[in-house]
Amino acid sequence: MEEEKKPLNFIEQIIENDLENGLDKSKLRFRFPPEPNGYLHVGHTKAICINFGLGEKYGAPVNLRFDDTNPEKEEQEFVDAIKEDIKWLGFKYDQELYASDYFQQLYDWAVEMIKQGKAYVDEQPSEVITEQRKNPTEAGIESPYRNRPIEESLDLFERMKNGEFEEGTMSLRAKIDMTSPNMNMRDPVMYRILKRPHHRTGEKWKIYPMYDWAHGESDYIEQISHSLCSLEFENHRPLYDWYLDQVYEDGKVRNKQREFARMNVTYMVTSKRKLQRLVAEGVVTGWDDPRMPTISGMRRLGYTPKAIREFIDRVGVAKRENLINIQLLEFCVREDLNKVSTRVMSVVNPVKLIIENYPEDKEEWLETENNPEDENAGTREVPFSRELYIEREDFMEEAPKKFFRLTIGGEVRLKSAYIIKANRVEKDENGEITTIYATYDEESKSGSGTEASMRKVKGTLHWVSAKHALPIEVRIYDRLFTHEQPDAEKETDFMEFVNKDSLKKVQGFAEPSLKNAKVGDHYQFQRIGYFTPDKDSTAEQLIFNRTVTLKDSFKID
Known part of the structure; x- marks a missing residue:
């Protein structure tokens, strides 16, 4: 009996429709575009699996492109961690690319937009610009610099690039529509002055493109056919398309942005800013702390790539925001570990x-x-x-x-x-x-x-023979937060829900076969749970992290 085919999700249906309407299958190309300003987390696994999964399904290349447009927050450490995470999950990318590879082209295109009267240099502070945008039901106020002479904007923009002005004194804005109900279309900033060294370009640039400008144009340069991102960028799509209109040439693939619902998991936070705070304030030992929802943290805890990919497959691709029970993730981990873990005492x-x-x-x-x-x-x-x-x-x-x-x-x-x-x-x-x-x-x-x-x-x-017992440290990890949605309470700081008993360290004994255990091995401590060796282990002190308990009440329909 043939296995029943899974129905197409809405993204696959979009691609199938495009192919039926004349898109050459050889032109399909996807990308995963992380910002190297933190470690990847559980939410990113969905985007990774969607993009690389489509690449596998259609035999299409998938680029790994780092959208490195903010040197204030980006580090080589994050780049290296992201590459390791993708490799560990079992995916291969076609090319490793960077938005910074395109800084000159983006600058040249911006100059052309100024020449066409579609961009101008604004000398107002960012706070004033924000205030002038007003709200969706009230028309914005045009900048007094909006209609400055083209030659003047060209001169100032070049001088901004050369570092003649201080940070915050000028910006380049697109000239679109200050009355648009979509706030993203109200003359968005394209460039700001940032006199910060970049982890790849060094001191070369004194101005950096904003994400919205760099992201879509980078997709175009790479001839990405389908630019897939989370639902929070849905309102950015008109701007994505407007920017694309300014550079698009007939005969090339016109990249298409489409959005899917981001994945939220109970008892976790996935805001990079909040994860950074957990690290900075010492709540956890680092980005790869086993209590963190980062891919590095889950790997250290003992989760397997197969379990995570199965979890994403079960969650599916949705159009609406959803909150996924962490027990489903733990179920998938437990189900895989049961098959691959050596039973030890x-x-x-x-x-x-x-x-x-x-x-x-x-x-x-x-x-x-x-x-x-x-x-x-x-x-x-x-x-x-x-x-x-x-x-x-x-x-x-x-x-x-x-x-x-x-x-x-x-x-x-x-x-x-x-x-x-x-x-x-x-x-x-x-x-x-x-x-x-x-x-x-x-x-x-x-x-x-x-x-x-x-x-x-x-x-x-x-049991363990006392004469042969191997002393071990056992780290019992629990959920990092006591609240199902720790950052959903607007009036309460999410840090108030940190579980102070999320880690317990105990001294135990193991059978001597574990003496040669290494990071990446998986064990079932019989009648206790699933465990994996921690990277902190030494020859004198073996340390094991509890990945998940043996059983759970969670049921799969």
């Missing part, structure tokens, strides 16, 4: 258990499975000895009826090992249990084929 809240009738000088290496979900995963051996560590939560002196773990007089099976029975405990001066004493059934060894080994008990516990 680690104890994060240990209490010692001594098997009194097990020989003190004896140790065994017992066979255990690596991953029951993967028939090719094979098995490994784990050491077993008289003294073990088990989870403190797995023992109660006096237990309720439905407690199927270890209790005085009760029996459980130790995973891949023996059935044991707890007999007594030892406590410290505060009444806390320090040691559990038990006995084992020597004939109950897992897989031995004896009648005793096939005996059924209701509980199975994971």
Whole structure:
């Protein structure tokens, strides 16, 4: 039976219509245009998957173009991180390009617009310009410089480029329509003076193009067929098209801007300004802190590219803003990790258990499975000895009826090992249990084929041999915010919702096979959750981050 084809989303339908109306398929070209002023976050994954996904679907090239028009906030660090994120997600771009590659062409086009009477140099402060724009229901006020002589604007614009004027004293504005109900059309600023070094062009430029001017024209230079962006740019589309009208030549591909709904996820913020604040104020350790919604943070936490891409696929491409439950993301992560993670035994809240009738000088290496979900995963051996560590939560002196773990007089099976029975405990001066004493059934060894080994008990516990235990630091991450929409409350600073218990560090023990664990590996700590080694690990101290818990109540319809 053939797999049912997924219906086209509205962007795919636009492309199909364009192809039917004469667009040559060989002219299809897409781009992902990040601004290198921060790390990419979960919201960007949607744009990445849409653009690169279309490239894969239609066999079309996809450019990675950095819209680097603001040297105040841009850094090479962000460029490098963005490239790494895209590579990690499994996508390949055709060309690595920069808006700064086109600064001279953009300047030349701006000069032509001045000559045509479609742009002018304004000497008013930005605050006055903003005030003169008024509001959508009230006509704006024209600048007193709007009709200055063309030669005068040309001279001033060149002198702006040469650095003769101070920042904020002049700007170049497009001459469009100060009465337009679309505020973006009310003589938008095209260039401002910024005497800041650029991470690629150095000190060459003293003026920099505004995003709206550079973005669409860069698309045109690269002959992008479909410029796809989030819904917040919908009102910018008329300006995008107006700017394109000024430079378009017959016979070339006329790039088309279309918008899709941005993706918001519960318990996250995706404003770069707010993410920067979290970093600057030390709420997190950096852009790649595992609690951050950045791709780097999710990678460090242990999310997989496959899980993120599956999440985006399930969310789909919508025309309206939507709020996605973070549990869907965690479901996709858990679903993938269940297939690829090696099952290991680690104890994060240990209490010692001594098997009194097990020989003190004896140790065994017992066979255990690596991953029951993967028939090719094979098995490994784990050491077993008289003294073990088990989870403190797995023992109660006096237990309720439905407690199927270890209790005085009760029996459980130790995973891949023996059935044991707890007999007594030892406590410290505060009444806390320090040691559990038990006995084992020597004939109950897992897989031995004896009648005793096939005996059924209701509980199975994971454990670690104390003699062979590997000390580890376990970092238990929770959501960074306590509010589902931390930045939705206009009257409340989103920082008020920071979860002060979003990270807990505990000392635990793991089986010795984890000694060689490296960043990028994935493990299921049996009966605890999914974990991955952290980059802060050293030879002396292995650190594991909890990626997600084992189970969740979230259901997929």
